Amino acid sequence: MATLDFDFRNQIIQSDIGSTLAYCYQCATCSGACPVAQVTQGRYNPRRLILDALLGLKEKIFGKENAFNIWGCTVCDTCDEVCPQKVELTEIFTILKNMSIERGEGPEYYTTQASTILENGKAIPMQPAIERRRDQLGLPKVLTPDVNEVKKLLESTKLTEKLPKKEE
Ligand code: SF4
Ligand code: SF4
The missing domain is CATH 1.10.1060.10 (Alpha-helical ferredoxin)
Structure with missing residues (x-):
């Protein structure tokens, strides 16, 4: 019960x-x-x-x-x-x-995406094919995020403590 x-x-x-x-x-x-x-x-x-x-x-x-x-x-x-x-x-x-x-029960797709943001400063890293397409369409360059600044922010929120540890 x-x-x-x-x-x-x-x-x-x-x-x-x-x-x-x-x-x-x-x-x-x-x-x-x-x-x-x-x-x-x-x-x-x-x-x-x-x-x-x-x-x-x-x-x-x-x-x-x-x-x-x-x-x-x-x-x-x-x-x-x-x-x-x-x-x-x-x-x-x-x-x-x-x-x-x-409780450590967050689904893997969530924690994986959070790890991607931590490592790249954004959820979807830029790819050459997308950059080429943007150039063809005359769209402006996408600014590269300051990864260290993003890391500092995420560490201060203690996000890094919640993510699964990577195997060495
Ligand atoms: S719509 Fe609002 S009041 Fe109705 S069941 Fe959902 S949460 Fe409850
Ligand atoms: S936010 Fe959208 S997906 Fe979530 S419970 Fe409400 S209606 Fe459903």
């Missing part, structure tokens, strides 16, 4: 951006409008995630096997726009995603 963890629930409600969690009355308007819920036939379900958070059902939210329950969200903000109770769903999901990262 699932354990209700009220400390976990209160941790969200007492945060600046999570207090609206308590206003949800489970109308399911969010799930009806969510594009990810539609394409996954409800396997991803924002209404259920909000309910699990409201009940403090931590074990249904976290754990590698439940990762899609949180990380399936693409942060398109549609649910926020349609919720009649003005529940800040995507902000609440961001709190859950941050907790998931703290």
Whole structure:
């Protein structure tokens, strides 16, 4: 039987951006409008995630096997726009995603992209083919980011401590 963890629930409600969690009355308007819920036939379900958070059902939210329950969200903000109770769903999901990262359960595609930004100063490194195409189209050169500055910023946010260590 699932354990209700009220400390976990209160941790969200007492945060600046999570207090609206308590206003949800489970109308399911969010799930009806969510594009990810539609394409996954409800396997991803924002209404259920909000309910699990409201009940403090931590074990249904976290754990590698439940990762899609949180990380399936693409942060398109549609649910926020349609919720009649003005529940800040995507902000609440961001709190859950941050907790998931703290637990070392972030999906590999996220941490890999964060490592790419750390190493290159941007998520998608410039490629010669793209540069050639831009030249042909008469587009201006893309400035090279200051990788050291980006690294310094990311280190100060402690991102580097959250990324998986590279094997020597
Ligand atoms: S639309 Fe708002 S009130 Fe309705 S279930 Fe979703 S979060 Fe709850
Ligand atoms: S922000 Fe996430 S949960 Fe909300 S509608 Fe978009 S994909 Fe669905």
